[in-house]
Amino acid sequence: MMNNGTITGTISGAARLAGVMGWPIGHSLSPRIHGYWLETLGIDGAYVPLAVAPENLADALRALPKLGFAGVNITIPHKQTALAALDHVDDLARRIGAVNTVTVGAGGTLAGSNTDAFGFIENLRAGAPRLEFGGAPVVILGAGGAARGVAVALIDAGAADIRLLNRTRARAEALAGDLGGIEILDWRERADALDGAALLVNTTSLGMTGAAALDLSLEKLPSSAVVNDIVYAPLQTPLLAAARARGNEVVDGLGMLLHQARPAFAAWFGAEPEVTPGLRDHILGP
Ligand code: ATR
Numbered sequence: 001m002m003n004n005g006t007i008t009g010t011i012s013g014a015a016r017l018a019g020v021m022g023w024p025i026g027h028s029l030s031p032r033i034h035g036y037w038l039e040t041l042g043i044d045g046a047y048v049p050l051a052v053a054p055e056n057l058a059d060a061l062r063a064l065p066k067l068g069f070a071g072v073n074i075t076i077p078h079k080q081t082a083l084a085a086l087d088h089v090d091d092l093a094r095r096i097g098a099v100n101t102v103t104v105g106a107g108g109t110l111a112g113s114n115t116d117a118f119g120f121i122e123n124l125r126a127g128a129p130r131l132e133f134g135g136a137p138v139v140i141l142g143a144g145g146a147a148r149g150v151a152v153a154l155i156d157a158g159a160a161d162i163r164l165l166n167r168t169r170a171r172a173e174a175l176a177g178d179l180g181g182i183e184i185l186d187w188r189e190r191a192d193a194l195d196g197a198a199l200l201v202n203t204t205s206l207g208m209t210g211a212a213a214l215d216l217s218l219e220k221l222p223s224s225a226v227v228n229d230i231v232y233a234p235l236q237t238p239l240l241a242a243a244r245a246r247g248n249e250v251v252d253g254l255g256m257l258l259h260q261a262r263p264a265f266a267a268w269f270g271a272e273p274e275v276t277p278g279l280r281d282h283i284l285g286p
Contacts, residue, residue, distance in 0.1 A: 015043040022075035037273040065108030070268035086112040117153035119260025127251030136198035143172040147203040193219040207237035
């Protein structure tokens with residue numbers, strides 16, 4: 001890339017390698033995130049998209065040490081199936097039931113971890129530093145893959161009163177059964193569930209570009225509550241717009257994606273990257 005007349009972003013024959021495996025992979029923002037950090041930190045490395053069909057996942061993972069990769073991120077649809085293809089999976093990833101980061105260890109072993117819970121909490125801490133939920137209820141909407149990471153993150157951060165609501169109640173019950181310490185309410189009770197809450201998190205796909213908006217009255221939500229949407233396209237979802245309009249503090253979902261990338265980058269490339277306004281602009285830019 002030419003930047004003020006200086007050629008940057010070139011890699012040497014000794015470059016460290018990482019990437020992201022998914023199917024399809026064309027919409028992944030991870031190459032832009034890691035590419036920004038590699039360039040701004042001046043690291044000799046590359047992070048590439050890897051289109052890996054489901055039937056090839058195990059072979060592709062096993063090829064990583066042979067190709068000299070330091071590791072990869074794992075995204076849709078491989079996050080759950082990757083567990084069985086790895087040599088070690090840490091406790092956090094097992095509780096979440098999904099792997100999003102693979103690191104190649106000594107002797108070519110493959111270790112799986114999950115940084116989504118870290119990304120979720122770091123985004124909340126950065127966006128709403130005064131938020132405390134040790135005593136007050138937190139409300140999670142949705143019980144899909146993303147909700148598992150969010151629920152584990154909140155349990156580990158000390159949330160003692162978690163209310164989980166999902167359109168398909170059985171899915172919420174399965175999640176609560178796996179993790180424990182979660183109260184299930186019916187999807188129809190979602191407006192009442194906001195009573196007294198310190199935090200509301202939307203993990204459903206409602207509000208995403210092309211999807212219907214989340215149909216939810218915020219009347220019972222305390223004005224002191226923080227509202228977080230893990231949907232980041234659009235950045236300002238109808239839920240966040242409605243919450244902001246009534247005076248609630250809001251945290252958008254892009255930061256979760258950016259923060260979850262930090263531990264993997266540090267493990268593969270040996271430097272601690274930061275989430276900065278410049279990174280956000282780069283990801284949101286053309
Ligand atoms: P992800 O991995 O991103 O969480 P997912 O596993 O497909 O994706 O989960 C999508 C979530 O959005 C689920 O909680 C889903 O509810 P169901 O379990 O009932 O399917 C929720 N969702 C999607 N469309 C919805 C809708 N129209 N109304 C309510 N919830 C919806």
